[in-house]
Amino acid sequence: MAVMDKPTAPPSLDYLRIPAMPASVFVAPLRKPAGLSDDWLEPAQRKYGPEEHRIWDALYQRQIGLMPGHACRGFLLGLERLNLGRGGVPDFSEISEELRSLTGWSVVPVPMLIPDHVFYYHLANRRFPAGNFIRSRQQFDYIQEPDVFHDVFGHVPLLTDPIFASYMEAYGRAGWKALKYNRLKALSALYWYTVEFGLILEDDQLRIYGAGILSGPTETVFSLEGRSPNRIHLNVDRVMRTDYTISDLQATYFVIESFRELFHLTEQRGFEPIYESLAPAFQYAKTAALDTDHIYHRGTQEYELRGGRGSGAKPV
Numbered sequence: 200m201a202v203m204d205k206p207t208a209p210p211s212l213d214y215l216r217i218p219a220m221p222a223s224v225f226v227a228p229l230r231k232p233a234g235l236s237d238d239w240l241e242p243a244q245r246k247y248g249p250e251e252h253r254i255w256d257a258l259y260q261r262q263i264g265l266m267p268g269h270a271c272r273g274f275l276l277g278l279e280r281l282n283l284g285r286g287g288v289p290d291f292s293e294i295s296e297e298l299r300s301l302t303g304w305s306v307v308p309v310p311m312l313i314p315d316h317v318f319y320y321h322l323a324n325r326r327f328p329a330g331n332f333i334r335s336r337q338q339f340d341y342i343q344e345p346d347v348f349h350d351v352f353g354h355v356p357l358l359t360d361p362i363f364a365s366y367m368e369a370y371g372r373a374g375w376k377a378l379k380y381n382r383l384k385a386l387s388a389l390y391w392y393t394v395e396f397g398l399i400l401e402d403d404q405l406r407i408y409g410a411g412i413l414s415g416p417t418e419t420v421f422s423l424e425g426r427s428p429n430r431i432h433l434n435v436d437r438v439m440r441t442d443y444t445i446s447d448l449q450a451t452y453f454v455i456e457s458f459r460e461l462f463h464l465t466e467q468r469g470f471e472p473i474y475e476s477l478a479p480a481f482q483y484a485k486t487a488a489l490d491t492d493h494i495y496h497r498g499t500q501e502y503e504l505r506g507g508r509g510s511g512a513k514p515v
């Protein structure tokens with residue numbers, strides 16, 4: 200891989216190489232399947248069977264009707280441009296060709312959740328790693344592992360937006376410094392509350408841009424209309440200190456006014472001073488609404504307090 204043509208980047212910030220994972224950084228114990236290189240990429244997109252294509256179509260049909268009035272404009276535009284409802288699991292090479300011409304991104308197949316440092320490496324090079332499998336009918340309503348529907352329907356449409364596309368690349372690059380400062384957890388919280396579960400203001404109305412919300416019907420409604428969750432304006436320093444829920448609806452959603460604002464608050468300000476100021480652990484509970492927050496809606500937290508998923512609590 201050519202690395203000599205980037206003389207300004209010191210070796211530790213060479214985005215064309217997978218960053219080294221310092222021994223002191225905790226990583227989830229993911230085992231790389233045999234036969235894959237260090238980049239974790241599968242050699243080709245899987246050939247889906249007819250039932251798997253039908254599962255995509257059913258998931259698409261369930262979700263698409265909810266998009267107007269809930270999803271943000273950039274997402275709707277991206278869905279249309281990429282024609283993700285053409286029938287069956289989309290072909291990665293076709294959507295990559297379209298994406299490349301718009302923003303230089305591509306979609307690449309990975310077998311499962313991949314390690315953070317490998318994920319950063321792909322994002323920094325404008326490659327979005329997408330699950331090379333689809334959920335079963337039994338997992339129709341909920342799957343913890345990101346499958347091709349979550350990754351492609353949820354994430355890929357916004358990669359057609361030039362500013363959001365730049366934010367995603369900047370997020371990947373921010374991973375190198377997070378590793379250096381041992382602040383992976385903080386950077387993950389930012390990803391969680393923006394890319395996965397972010398809300399955006401459009402003409403004074405809240406809309407969704409987070410893929411974790413947009414790939415399922417319950418949270419699409421809950422995040423915008425529920426009385427339980429907080430809705431608070433994004434403050435990057437605060438968000439990077441905030442705990443989050445992995446396998447249930449969020450207790451708090453953070454709102455931006457534009458993708459330009461998101462890019463400005465992170466990449467343009469620079470990640471280094473933020474990492475330097477952060478304590479290693481989270482300081483705020485996921486349900487917290489602080490005196491210093493700009494609060495759009497102070498949630499009742501009743502869904503959370505009644506026990507959330509599995510407790511029978513209604514997502515209201």
Ligand SMILES: [Fe+2]
Nearest residue numbers: 345395410411
């Ligand atoms: Fe995701």
